[in-house]
Amino acid sequence: MLSKIKCGALLCCSLLLSTPVALARTQTIQATGVYQMGENDSIAAAKENARKDAMRNAAEQAGVYVRSYSKNKNLRLTDDQVEIISIQTMQVKDCQYTQDYRNNTLVIQASIEATIDDADFQKRIDANDKIQSLQAQLAQEKEKNREEQNRRMQKSGNDPYAALLIREELQKFQKNPQYAAVIHKEFAEFADQRNGIVPADIYGRMALLDLYNGSAQFQRDLDKALEIAPNDPLYYTIEALQTLSTRDYYGAEALADQALHLNGRYWPAYYVRSIAKGFRGSTRKAIADCNTAIRRGGQDHPYVMKYRAKLERVFAGRHDFVEFDSDDFEEVFQDTVKGFYRDLEGIKLHQKR
Numbered sequence: 001m002l003s004k005i006k007c008g009a010l011l012c013c014s015l016l017l018s019t020p021v022a023l024a025r026t027q028t029i030q031a032t033g034v035y036q037m038g039e040n041d042s043i044a045a046a047k048e049n050a051r052k053d054a055m056r057n058a059a060e061q062a063g064v065y066v067r068s069y070s071k072n073k074n075l076r077l078t079d080d081q082v083e084i085i086s087i088q089t090m091q092v093k094d095c096q097y098t099q100d101y102r103n104n105t106l107v108i109q110a111s112i113e114a115t116i117d118d119a120d121f122q123k124r125i126d127a128n129d130k131i132q133s134l135q136a137q138l139a140q141e142k143e144k145n146r147e148e149q150n151r152r153m154q155k156s157g158n159d160p161y162a163a164l165l166i167r168e169e170l171q172k173f174q175k176n177p178q179y180a181a182v183i184h185k186e187f188a189e190f191a192d193q194r195n196g197i198v199p200a201d202i203y204g205r206m207a208l209l210d211l212y213n214g215s216a217q218f219q220r221d222l223d224k225a226l227e228i229a230p231n232d233p234l235y236y237t238i239e240a241l242q243t244l245s246t247r248d249y250y251g252a253e254a255l256a257d258q259a260l261h262l263n264g265r266y267w268p269a270y271y272v273r274s275i276a277k278g279f280r281g282s283t284r285k286a287i288a289d290c291n292t293a294i295r296r297g298g299q300d301h302p303y304v305m306k307y308r309a310k311l312e313r314v315f316a317g318r319h320d321f322v323e324f325d326s327d328d329f330e331e332v333f334q335d336t337v338k339g340f341y342r343d344l345e346g347i348k349l350h351q352k353r
Contacts, residue, residue, distance in 0.1 A: 025118035027065050029090070030111070031058035037106045047097055050110035055092070058114045062086035065116060075125065085124050089116045159199050165190055166205070170342065177212065177338060184209040184217075200229035201344060207238050208341045211245065212334070218242055233259035233266045234347065238340070240272045245333060249280035267296040268340065268347060271304055274311075275336070279329055283315045300346075303339035307332050 033053025037046045063086045070077050077085070094113045099106055169183045187206050191198045203225035210218035222242070225235045240255035256273035259266055270293035278286035290298075290308050298304040310332065314324055340347070 027062075027116050027118075029058050029061045029065075029114045029116065031055075031061060031114070033057060033110045033112075035108045035110075036102070037108065043108075046106070046108040047110065050097065050108040051095055051112070054095070054110040054112045055114075058090060058092075058112060059083070059086050062090045062114070062116050069118065070125075077125075086116070088124055089120050090114045091116070162190070162199050162202055166202075166345070169205075173341060180209045180212045181215075184213070184215070196224065200225045200232060200235070201348065203228070204235055204238060205341060205344060207235075207242075208337055208344075211238075211242055211337045212341070231262055233262040233269055234344075236262070237266070237268045237272055240269070240276070241333075241336065241340070244272065244276055247279075247329075249276040252276040265296050267293040267298045270296065271298055271307075272336070275307065275332060278307075278311055278314075279324060283311065287311050287315060301339055301343055303332075303335040306335065 031054050033050045033055070035046050035050040035053060037043075041049075063082050066077070066082050066086045066089075069075075070082070092112050092114045096111045098109045098111070100109070101107070165186065169186055172179045173183055184206055187202055187209075191202060191206075203221045206221040207218055207225060209215070210221055222235060222239055225232075225238075229235065236255050236259035240252045240259065243255055244252040253273050253276045256269045256276065259269035260273075263269075270289045274286045274289035274293060277283075277289060287308075290304070290311060293304060294308065310324070310328060
């Protein structure tokens with residue numbers, strides 16, 4: 001009877017002792033590393049290199065286990081995260097060295113036994129998740145602050161990054177207007193990076209480049225400029241130019257009138273209205289508008305004075321008119337589009353005064 005009790009006690013003890021082993025979530029990894037010694041290598045350095053090679057091989061095996069574990073737990077880890085966590089959770093328990101000669105060269109082999117523990121592994125994943133969560137919150141806060149700053153710069157029009165881009169692209173345009181499509185792309189990429197939160201004149205410049213290239217994107221770019229600055233006469237004047245390009249002279253006049261309703265002293269609107277009147281045959285009114293444009297700021301712009309000279313040529317006297325040449329319209333239009341693009345900063349400053 002006593003022997004039965006002792007057997008029972010021993011059985012219970014063995015079960016109790018075996019339970020932690022059964023429940024332990026530890027993965028054992030065995031790996032080897034090899035290093036072939038060179039002429040200048042010491043035994044100690046060769047052993048260290050062999051051990052490092054074994055550690056790399058063990059880390060690769062640990063990575064397989066980490067991926068399997070993360071898949072079972074529905075975790076999404078990047079390759080970098082898998083590599084880092086595998087190395088961090090791996091503990092080397094033993095390392096044995098052997099050496100052999102191969103082709104008259106001493107080769108050191110390191111055999112290691114390492115373990116990774118699920119509990120430690122999960123703890124590091126949780127810590128990693130917290131870090132990622134904090135980083136995501138920080139990124140959101142930074143993005144929020146950046147958008148708010150961009151909106152303030154958009155509203156004021158004083159955006160140093162946009163101003164720098166404008167200067168760079170203006171130099172490119174002055175060097176060769178045929179870069180217009182490339183310049184438009186640069187502005188579009190800048191606007192995309194800002195999620196469209198850019199000063200209105202970025203879109204205004206894009207609209208002028210559309211006019212120069214005959215691009216179908218004109219209305220989209222102009223609408224965005226008007227959405228940002230609905231009371232700026234510049235964008236109605238640019239739209240008047242586009243309407244003028246279709247030879248809709250009365251439509252162009254109406255848009256120029258709309259710009260002048262917003263600012264009665266806005267010389268670009270008088271100038272564009274003068275072009276519309278001139279090419280529809282109302283030469284006297286065209287001269288009057290052109291003279292007003294010159295008095296109110298257009299005198300410093302060669303394309304305005306050049307058009308004024310054309311008007312003088314077609315209006316020889318009170319009842320004596322000469323028709324514009326067939327190429328006159330295209331020349332005046334292209335000169336105006338290029339001139340507005342080049343002078344846009346000055347036009348804006350003049351408008352503020």
